[in-house]
Amino acid sequence: MSKLPRVAVLGATGAVGQEFIRLFEERNFQFASLKLLASKRSAGKKLMVCGKEYTVEEAKPESFENIDVALFAGGSISKTLAPEAAKRGAVVIDNSSTFRMDPEVPLVIPEINPEDIAKHKGIIANPNCSTIIMLMALKPIYDLSRIKRIVVSTYQAVSGAGKEGIDELYEEAAAFAKGENYEPKILPSASLPKHYQIAYNLIPQIDIFLDNDYTKEEMKMVNETHKIMHDAEIGITPTAVRVPVARSHAESIYVETEEPLTVEQVKKAIEDFEGAELVDDVKNMIYPMPLDTSDKTDVAVGRIRKDLVNPNGINLWVSGDQIRKGAALNTLQIAEYMIAHDML
Known part of the structure; x- marks a missing residue:
């Protein structure tokens, strides 16, 4: 055009x-x-x-x-x-x-x-926002060696449930500070018959449970990853958790590659990948956090380390703004x- x-x-x-x-x-x-x-x-x-x-x-x-x-x-x-x-x-x-x-x-x-x-x-x-944030960290690794397996746990901000989710977190925290009761109405999902407090809590359910006991949010990560990567053979085990954070998701990810990779190789690949930012200096306590990635364009990747058991395993920690990049x-x-x- x-x-x-x-x-x-x-x-x-x-x-x-x-x-x-x-x-x-x-x-x-x-x-x-x-x-x-x-x-x-x-x-x-x-x-x-x-x-x-x-x-x-x-x-x-x-x-x-x-x-x-x-x-x-x-x-x-x-x-x-x-x-x-x-x-x-x-x-x-x-x-x-x-x-x-x-x-x-x-x-x-x-x-x-x-x-x-x-x-x-x-x-x-x-x-889905969780899929985007995960794959922005994993694609540079996949380009080094095909990923055979992913085990991911998400730590998802309440803004994923909309403005109402953010409001409920703030209102619950304020009520708690005053010693008042607050009846939750939004999380894990407003359409469900039961709701839980998110302030000072974690809820291991995002969206509804499916017949396999995984949630709809978790299965989105599986199915969407297969489609985007054009690789339906990747084994994926997700657990999606809502956390009392206003904005920006985080994810703990284990990947198993076909060929063993060094931490240095992975760091270089992420550093060179457009849209990903390497934030990894554990000696100085520098790693991705939701407060730092909120309102940021890039997905931050850190805590990159070899698995303690599997020589082909890599562990990493990722955070990204799900309203923005997600x-x-x-x-x-x-x-x-x-x-x-x-x-x-």
Whole structure:
């Protein structure tokens, strides 16, 4: 596309939508026109984008007429509106889980499998935040030697449950400090019949349990990794845990490679990989932490060490901002790649 794209943002008033707006300004993302869309409840709100005021409109199928690229923040509305937008000629880049495992829809992390973008038929899916953060650390290792096995435990911030998750953490902590009771309503999931306090607690459940006793969140990491890496033979065992952190996820990862790797090889590969940052100096107590990775673009990788038992095993600790790289940034990077390669 020789001209600047006509862009629509669906979910403009939510956390991911607001992150899109911040990134437009930070990355000097150029567009010919911009349409901000949200629910009927949010329609009419005024938002500033790159120094210009825009009025949020109610999202309808006809909203996507004359749109080149539509950035969807996620949610159940994607199932209805993404096909409508694609039918009208827009390329939809969607943050919901609706289309991720659809064989007709590419699932893309631009630093890892940008070639899949060209296979789209109007919709491109953004992976789950936990999957993105994990694979940004593991792809440089995989490029050194194929990964046979992954054992991962996630430590996921409450912002993964939306603004309501953050509010509940703060309200619970405030109530606890005053010696007051607080009835949790959001975690592990607002739709479930039982809820647990997250302040001063860990909840080893994100989303619902499936028939195999793994949660939906955990199985997303398995299935999405296989699809993105084009390697269904990787053995993956995930445990997803919600922790009382406001923003930015962390993950403890064990990988087993086909060939033995040195710590130095792994560190060099991560250091050289775009979008990953090596933060590993244990002698000076330097390692990735959510407070340090919040609002940051790169995924931080540290605590890299050989496994004590398996000569082909490597252990590492990773942290990344799931609203940014785990959602809005990855989506915008897909759009930027398409613009740069004249794919819109």
